Amino acid sequence: MDAATPAPPATTAVSPEAGAVRLAARGVTVSHAGSAAPALADASIDVRAGELHALVGPNGAGKSTLFGVLAGDLAPDAGDVVLDGAPLDGIPPRLLARHRAVLLQQNAVSFPFTVEQVVRMGRAPWARTPAELDDDAVVARALEATDLVPLAERTISSLSGGERARAALARVLAQACDVLLLDEPTAALDLRHQEDVLRVARTRARDGAAVAVVLHDLNAALGVADRVTLLARGRVLATGMPSEVLTAEAIEAVYGQPVDVFPHPVTGVPVVAPRR
Template structure:
């Protein structure tokens, strides 16, 4: 699979900080794959995600998209290539759900793809189960409903690269599974998908590749079963675990020792 997006030995040191929050981190996001970024709190997952999205400036190293430095892309061109779902999706004004999802089509205004707007919006709302919420205003929604609307906006953008930062955090069990299934489907259709996850079992079952971070560095990157071993999880998370095959699927299951 071709590499669409990558970070090459990136280090991020915030202004006034003595130590980096991300150090010499490299990752490749490939077309046709779901790539999960995992690690404990403060590991650098969201910072690396921000570098890949083009929202975080690196101190050294750089992010690349299709062999070109990410920083060289004009904003509109970048928005037509990659869509980003952030952890926080606050909407202060009383936009309706339909209006917010339609915002995902803004990069395509006055382009040959503008005639796809209605179809893209409808499909995104259907896929995220928010059709019945279409006329509701954003402030009237629950946290989980707002998260699904934010995802619908990202899907309506119809880009070949999709970046999702903790997309399941505010969702119930059914909608968590729906979101991960959507990510897998988009990858199967050829998209390059990067997703920040806290749930290691979700990372194992839903991703093709995993990058494990700890204290701002990449510990390991590769197939989920090879990266997320019991010994490595215990070392990184400081929590003993058992990893054993699921009785039906055979996929590894991570269970904390209690």
């Protein structure tokens, strides 16, 4: 990185003010060879400190493409992505790994590592830094948060798909970043652990982290997100409060499925119910 390119600081001793934009994409376009239409067209999004931001939309809407761009794993054909004001593609990988953590849908582990060893891999960016002294405590907290303490000595290969997904999340939590990108983190989980994962993500946001989550479950988005971005056909259609974006009319227009949206009788949180 040259001297003219700003970079995030090496530590995060000072927490960003709630609502501050941590990660942003501006006018991002991504095209795939052989496809007539772009996978993502002129998309913009802000991921803010202290908020859980859900990316929702039907299959093929562009959610995973936008996620890949935000993570830095996919270079856009046009547009810009910045982390704390610094161009994402100019930040050295090791420094980037100290500021944003990414949970992908697929997290294959080929060797017989134990769960604790996999979670401890999340501490790699902090090797040979003062933060290395916190490794044991951070790993222990990540195992506890994901209900993996009883499985810590089990090999990853012996776990169910849902248990492996929780181990992958624990590794991301152990990375101790305050920008978290989670791609469908509840997909392989049972009901209890789905709620546990969403609770962890929401808690991290409440503690000041900027959290972006790809979700298929619209009720989960309505229940836990502070902000929602709705995508369809590679475009951002709307961004705002969940109850303002995920209306019955918008959902039917995007998903092609009539629904009713009404307040939960106990919590008052909007609930989506397909018309059958």
